[in-house]
Amino acid sequence: MTETETAAQPVTDLKDRMLTALESVIDPELGCDLVNLGLIYGLSLTDGVATVTMTLTTMGCPITQVLQNMIETALSKLPEIDDVQVKLVWEPAWTPEKMSRYARLALGYYGS
Template identity: 80%
Template sequence: MGTAASLQDRMIEALQSVIDPELGIDLVNLGLIYGMSLTDGVATVTMTLTTVGCPISQVLENMIGTALEKLPEIDEVKIDIVWEPVWSPSKMSRYARVALGYHMG
């Protein structure tokens, strides 16, 4: 169990290096990563985007692949973009809300 948890932690750490070019905050703190799994060296990242038809989705997919493939356990990365649940600023971490000056009532 320890190995799986540490791999999950390292995957999250790798994804924290992927910065949304428009917002300047990483995908984890933006709350865009909904889940991750690894099967036979293939990492699947379930995520959403801040907007449908996000013009930088391909850029983000490439950045995610590059970040995760640095981990020795990962040979290939698949991105599963979902629109449910819909992303909203409430999914951001406190850090992201403060950094973006987003105040929630």
């Protein structure tokens, strides 16, 4: 393993653990987690502050604050994370094609 691979491993491991934590955040309206719904666009950690870049299925989603609170709770369980910031973005726009195969099956989506 090269030095670059060794240095990258902790970052990859942390991102995997962050994604695993976010898989526990279930959209109460859809009954599927945010990761499999394809709503998580990016994750970063700087000085103990986790930033989650994400979108929602629709603008004006009535449960935006609920989801943000659930994300903060899930990620704050990781020892490296002291604070969580959720950054909502609208581009690229979310479409059902962003869902994982699991989410499509779970929600009965058989579109293109």
